[in-house]
Amino acid sequence: MSNFDPNTDMPRGARPEEQITTDPSKPSERMQFRLMLFNLAPWIIASLVLLLLPAVFTNNSTITLMNQMMITIVFALAYNMLLGQGGMLSFGHAVYAGVGGFACMHIMNTSDFFSSIPLVILPFFGGLFGMGLAMIVGSFSTRSAGTVFAMISLGVGELIAASSVIIVAFFGGEGGVSGNRTDALPFFGNEFLQQINVYYLIAVWTIISAALMFLWSRTPVGRMANAVRDNPERAEFLGYSARWVRFYSFVASGFFAGVSGGLFAINYEILTEENLNTASSGVILLVTFLGGVGFFFGPIIGAVVFTLVQTVLSLQTELWAFYAGSLFLATVMFFPGGLAGLIMMHVPAFKLGKSKLLIIPYLKTLVPAAIGILAVCALVEMTFHYRHAATGDHEMTLFWTTFDSHTVLPWLVAAAIAAVGLGIARATAPSLKEAWNEANTRGAAS
């Protein structure tokens, strides 16, 4: 799945590990420590940011939104264990998160047991149930990757989603299953009454899960998952059964998907058919791919961006799904590495110390392009308003400007801005390309 190759043109020399491994003497040990710190840096920063975010955004809705983001992050990372690292395309992964979540809801409703455990460990049970289901399904679905795996996942996903409205005893029908998280054993006096308490619970779980999933990719079976993804036949002749490697990845992914379901249960205190259905499975595929499957942190970006689009953009426009679809399609067509791939494209230029070369050309091209695209969106919104707004309601507000959508002027203005913006972007694109090539070529920096 690694369509993007950031290292193709990597400069020689900048390879600190080489010395460490070949010559484990003292100076390199110091270096190893520094390297470890370097490796830990993103995690420490992420933890600090998660710790401090609620201090910046104090209102509940932002916290709710961030909770949703983190839940999606865990789920998307779990999904990427399959798609990105194991090369398995699943169309029914929501069921593992969903079943984990439903199990947590039932635990919440088992008052004797639930009141004897602290709420913080509940997601672990979600993980166990997700894992259990993954073991059952994985036992027959992981025999091959590719279309067979994808279609089995689709079929199983449809079956479980369909049974969610039939098997009322477990899935609660269309009303779902709801419970009360505050019934748990207080955790150091905390009953998790407020969203902010839940925020920290989810944040800790997110960091732990992300770290564990990252470490998983560094274990023997995690490495072999990549090997099997790239070349299952060769992996078999290295002593590994491709099927079992896939199975372990699948089960691990099911575990973390179940954890995300458990977090969902804690945050929303309700699970419904929606947590299982194919639409949710499709969304997680979009999220992961949008973020970029080739990099560990890709799904994180995807989860953040998608949640914002889904929740915040939908407050602004009815057409949010249209924009989301367009964004997604554009990503697949032009940046198959996803948003993470887009970011990582710049690493070589950074390493060469030439990233500064890109700033001016970027401003020259991307700013007009962005303005042009916004103008196109304005045209779309105006068309929509013109066609679907109430009769007599000619007034609309776009980008802080209120105007009459039934007069010619706004249309001309928007069309002109679109034409000029995109025109400039098009005219300056060659020089951007030139700058790009220059910034990625080794040699004297100008």
Next chain:
Amino acid sequence: MDLILVNLIDGLVTGLLLFMLSAGLTLIFSMMGVLNFAHASFYMLGAYFAYSISLALGFWMGLLVAPLIVGLAGAAVERYGLRRVHQYGHVPELIFTFGLALLIEELVQFVWGKNQMAYSVPDVLNFTAFAISGNSIPAYKIFMIFISVGIFIGLLYVLTKTRVGMIIQAALSYPRTVEALGHNVPLIFMGVFGVGTALAGVAGVIAGPVLGTFPGMAFVLGSIVFVTIVIGGLGSLWGALFASLLIGWMTTFAKAYNIEMSNILNGLGIATPENLDESLFRDFWSLTSPQIADILPYILMVLILIFRPAGLFGKRSS
């Protein structure tokens, strides 16, 4: 007995309709390796275009023109979208079609709004063709059967008796060889994609009046088309036909006869639990076949994939 005959006819209609979609999809899939998730969206476009055309020019012009527009749209999607994504591999291609399906649904809502369209059967065909012991068979159904059978025969003729068909058939099994033989494979791809989507368009045009024309119509049909070609075996037109009819009849009969799970279980010698209302499996015991009719194809697909990954008629498993 009479009801069996009626159900056979109904199942045939459902199956043939499914076949029009799966035929195009299996052509596209076996040739290009693309699981086209947007296939049912082209079916929806067919219905909507036909509706709009029928308002101005009548149903028959819709039947004639709408599939052509859909085919052109499909070819354009291949030329300007898929071909670009093709270089990145199959997964991005698949995801591209996935996103396309979402976008088409949004576009349809943008243009036509979110309501059901009043697209209905033309007056010429709006009568009862014949009745079997009180069950009327609408003439439109007969018309649907004729159209789909006609298309199948036409497709079979093109594929087996013409040079283009030979090339396509060869490309189904040996895409690389055909390319090596100097045929313009990108052009063939575009053509096959266009024809495949046009077939889906025809299905939309004739199904729209009976099954409803609304933004969710693609979603309802969506994955079942894949299930059909997977069951039939990828790359096999006969497999697609067989699986379509199988699914058509299977779901029709499951809906038509209330077979109860408790009867089956009792028949197997398992006694009904005494306090069924408290049993964890109460919902399982009270299952009836109409409840699960539409998920039967999924069960069948999973079983087939486990025991015969290449599908019933397929030779390749991926």
Next chain:
Amino acid sequence: MSVPALELTGLKKSFGKAEIIRGIDLSIGKAERHAIIGPNGAGKSTLFNLITARFAPTAGTVKLHGEDLAGLEPYQINRKGLSRSFQITNIFPAMTVFENVRCALLWAQGYKYSFWNLVNRSSALTEGADEILDQINLLGRRNLPAGTLSYAEQRALEIGITIAGGANVIMLDEPTAGMSNTETDYIMDLIMRVTEGKTLIMVEHDMGVVFGLADRISVLVYGEILATGKPEDVRADRKVQEAYLGAALEAEH
């Protein structure tokens, strides 16, 4: 007498009506370097794939250290100490050169499907992989994606992956295919070095390449072994000469 490293008895393989391998009996001793040569289409690769269980034989047995391999999966055979390379370069192109080799070491070092060890924490793995890289002269390419290596380097890496697991029976499928003369010499020298003390079975279509290397040579023509013996004897064999010349003449037509 000790058990042979690899023993083939009455091995046959048909695809439909075409009989590709028509009954092969061959015994290869421990630490022997054995080359199987033959013209194109003789069934060399098929034979290879039969031994490594990529195909199931129509008849006959394959024994590794006296143990029948029938019904085993490729990974199980590998665990019994048989490792193979492929005719078409078969590496993990998206992973770095170092990781390619490290993956090959995992099973041999007993990590199995472990998810409680971190691979970069194990100095045995890192050192082991670097040692192999050193042997195949790819230390300088350590952190590049394997897919970006030159063809000869990729072939060398393939050999590195094949031997890394510490298997005592190494099978190489045309390791010099498509190489220039200097590259061929380089690879043969490499093979010589890295298979020291191991059983080597190698398929080649050009006898000249294996002459200095092999202890014994088998000539495979139309699915049958024409001759087996020391390189000099095989070269002098009339049947072999006829088969090779005949094939060469046919190829000209």
Next chain:
Amino acid sequence: MKNITKLGAVSALSLIIGAGSAFADTIKIGFIDPLSGPFASTGTNGLHQFEFAADYMVNDKGGVLDGDTFEIVSFDNKTSPKESLIQLQVAIDQGIRYIVQGNGSAVALALTEAVDKHNRRNPDSRVLFLNYAAVDPALTNEQCNFWHFRFDANADMKMDAMSDVIAKDESIKKVYVIGQDYSFGKAVADAAVSMLGEKRPDIEIVGNELHPIGKVKDFTPYSRKIVASGADAVITGNWGADMLGLGKSIIENGFTGPIYTYYGAGSGMTGAFGETGKGAIRLVSEGIVNPPPTEEASAYYQAFQAKYPDGNIDQTRISNTVGMLAEAIKAAGTADDVVAVATALKGMEYQTIWGSKVMMRAEDHQAIQNINILNHTDEGVTFPFDGSTFGVVSEQTVEMASADAPTTCEMQRP
């Protein structure tokens, strides 16, 4: 890098969410219903009716209290319980104290739970949940709470009225019950069987079955069974595409009797049924628009149509909801203290512009009102639906239906 992205995005976000909560002279009503996705048309139509009702009934008449006006703030929940809960939180943060929702009992159940928990955990920012269309009886029975008010009749009350009408029709001897396979479909089926059994023991239930929800492409096999069963009438709780598909299929395959529905009109369905459904489709509903019951109602509908030519007033209860909320705020003298408003709302008797009365029962916060059986036709239609010539005309009325129906609600007052 990811952290920077996140930071930027969230700061933009807090700008958007935090904006515009400063106006004290508007009373904001949060409308949480689908504006995108498969049920968007129903949601959008409902939103238009709310916006119109707020303007027509409150704002154009000088508002409530000291000229405070109603503002409908829409939130797209995509018919998803999860999204609804997020949007509820956003709404509360914007200072909204009144939530209206109607589409989907799953969403309503999730919302009522969440509102209850929120109000208990955050006494400073309590909200009321005004449910205008979710009909699951549980909402005013075992799941009831002080903050939830239902302005529609619940599923059992509708069935009560429907079965009354069927019971009076001597020509109906056999009834076929069919519905979607989920809690509502099952509830309708159970209610139909028990109520018909009580009122007309001689009626035979010749079929009672469920089909997968939203998955059936072709209803023909079901129609065959219905026709073959010799049923005189069909009862269904289907909605959306399942309703249209089932209805058209039943009629096209030769069924000639009445089809009693919960949701067989509006949202494009009346237009799509057209001539086919004439004389067959019956709708059980609290509202009458044809024949126009009052002058006031006609004026109201005409004004609405002038604004939304393609729109329908297929939910007259929406204007009741807005009107009753305005009355309750006037009575409480405040819009900020939702407990006072809720107290004013419970037990309220309200004269609607549709010429009938609504009483908000105090025990369970369930509105008691007339329930009508409407007929799909193009004759005598003053206000057609969906821009077609067809509409629904009142056939029979059950006065103050189920006023004495028992409830299991044990209301906990704050």
